[in-house]
Amino acid sequence: MITRRRFVELSGLTAGSAIVRMPVWAAKAPDVSLEIVPYTLEASPKHHFRTVAYNGQVPGPLLRMIQGKEQSVEIHNASSDPEIVHWHGLFLPSNIDGAMEEGTPMIDPGASVRYNLKPDPPGFRWFHTHTFAGKDLTKAQYGGLHGFLMIEARDNPGNYDQEVFLALHDWGGHFEGSNDGYMNPVYDISTINGKMLGFGEPLRVKQGDRVLMHVLNSSPTEVHWVALAGHSFRVVALDGNAVPQQQTVPMLRLAPAERVSAVVEMNNPGMWVLGEVRKHIQSAGMGIVIEYGGASGKPIWTQPDSLIWNYRQFAAPEETQTSGDEPTRIELVFDSRFQGHGNEELWRINGKSYPHTDEPSLKAGQRYRLIMKNESMDDHPMHLHRHTFEVRQVDGGPEILGLRKDVVLVPAKTTAEVEFLANNPGRTLFHCHQQDHMDRGFMMVFRYV
Numbered sequence: 446m447i448t449r450r451r452f453v454e455l456s457g458l459t460a461g462s463a464i465v466r467m468p469v470w471a472a473k474a475p476d477v478s479l480e481i482v483p484y485t486l487e488a489s490p491k492h493h494f495r496t497v498a499y500n501g502q503v504p505g506p507l508l509r510m511i512q513g514k515e516q517s518v519e520i521h522n523a524s525s526d527p528e529i530v531h532w533h534g535l536f537l538p539s540n541i542d543g544a545m546e547e548g549t550p551m552i553d554p555g556a557s558v559r560y561n562l563k564p565d566p567p568g569f570r571w572f573h574t575h576t577f578a579g580k581d582l583t584k585a586q587y588g589g590l591h592g593f594l595m596i597e598a599r600d601n602p603g604n605y606d607q608e609v610f611l612a613l614h615d616w617g618g619h620f621e622g623s624n625d626g627y628m629n630p631v632y633d634i635s636t637i638n639g640k641m642l643g644f645g646e647p648l649r650v651k652q653g654d655r656v657l658m659h660v661l662n663s664s665p666t667e668v669h670w671v672a673l674a675g676h677s678f679r680v681v682a683l684d685g686n687a688v689p690q691q692q693t694v695p696m697l698r699l700a701p702a703e704r705v706s707a708v709v710e711m712n713n714p715g716m717w718v719l720g721e722v723r724k725h726i727q728s729a730g731m732g733i734v735i736e737y738g739g740a741s742g743k744p745i746w747t748q749p750d751s752l753i754w755n756y757r758q759f760a761a762p763e764e765t766q767t768s769g770d771e772p773t774r775i776e777l778v779f780d781s782r783f784q785g786h787g788n789e790e791l792w793r794i795n796g797k798s799y800p801h802t803d804e805p806s807l808k809a810g811q812r813y814r815l816i817m818k819n820e821s822m823d824d825h826p827m828h829l830h831r832h833t834f835e836v837r838q839v840d841g842g843p844e845i846l847g848l849r850k851d852v853v854l855v856p857a858k859t860t861a862e863v864e865f866l867a868n869n870p871g872r873t874l875f876h877c878h879q880q881d882h883m884d885r886g887f888m889m890v891f892r893y894v
């Protein structure tokens with residue numbers, strides 16, 4: 446028998462991860478099927494956005510996989526632009542991770558790709574587009590191409606009554622110049638799971654429920670703070686990885702691409718608002734109603750007086766031993782260069798903008814420490830593809846241990862340090878997750894030797 450399959454030769458190809466391009470009709474049904482389709486989001490009856498979405502919904506379909514259990518994935522691009530799907534937080538080979546800078550091929554309009562992936566590590570992950578937007582606030586992460594992915598550990602204890610997934614997103618708007626001449630996006634509306642406050646289905650709970658909330662900030666550029674009036678959050682995981690010390694906190698802070706998983710004890714019957722803590726963003730729509738069984742009336746919001754968050758409280762207690770191996774240090778300085786009036790600034794790592802940034806070589810099996818010195822006036826959510834790192838220092842504070850993440854927010858004029866084991870050979874992208882920053886050069890690639 447002659448197979449109709451045509452294998453595409455790619456660098457870094459590994460067993461079980463070959464990209465296979467084939468006609469849809471030739472294939473047996475895949476485990477996961479994503480169709481990238483034009484879609485009109487109705488955030489409220491008065492707010493419609495022409496965008497592109499996975500399977501015609503925002504967020505895309507909730508995908509559940511079991512750690513290590515290989516999945517066949519088929520992606521069809523029914524949009525008019527080349528697309529690519531990044532599996533955020535997974536340990537995948539470069540050719541399917543979903544970044545063209547790593548060598549993953551783009552999916553042309555009208556084309557399909559099919560490949561197998563092995564889901565790992567377990568936890569709350571997500572998938573999203575990884576394209577260029579430039580000044581178009583309907584493209585790339587400004588649009589609707591994001592979805593939740595839950596990779597179940599084989600021994601998940603599941604100590605909760607209800608599990609909910611919430612995505613924070615900002616839409617529409619325009620670019621506006623600030624005093625220093627830089628252009629920043631200013632949005633029209635903000636949503637949770639594609640709906641403005643009061644226009645989506647409420648989250649229905651029962652008194653005594655333990656609700657496990659998986660919150661994703663899929664915003665293209667904005668950090669968000671959320672609180673649930675009348676309740677607190679017990680944070681159990683950051684970026685899908687269990688924290689060494691669970692803490693009960695009044696609000697969550699999420700930088701773009703970050704995830705927080707938290708248990709809420711439903712012990713205060715009524716109608717409540719879960720929403721952005723900053724009033725103007727909640728007024729722009731970022732909120733959802735929490736409705737206890739039997740409750741009615743206008744949902745209540747209580748305004749916290751300040752924004753509270755720090756990573757350090759979730760790290761391991763001080764007596765924890767550090768591992769013996771000395772990591773190799775890689776120093777990275779972040780800044781921007783304004784190109785002159787009427788021009789764009791470029792973001793730089795060690796004085797260079799992508800595609801001219803350095804390509805440091807990593808050695809498989811070696812530990813690395815990234816020392817990220819942010820000399821700019823902006824906060825940057827830094828993301829390393831295909832690996833989990835351990836946050837070792839933030840805000841110039843003392844060393845910390847045990848916080849495993851894939852995004853870390855590096856505030857303006859501070860230094861943050863993360864460590865990781867180079868255990869997944871292949872081109873590896875490292876970048877600021879803010880769409881407008883990555884579009885203007887804030888990316889670099891690590892190579893493995």
Ligand SMILES: [Cu+2]
Binds near residue numbers: 824877879
């Ligand atoms: Cu940035």
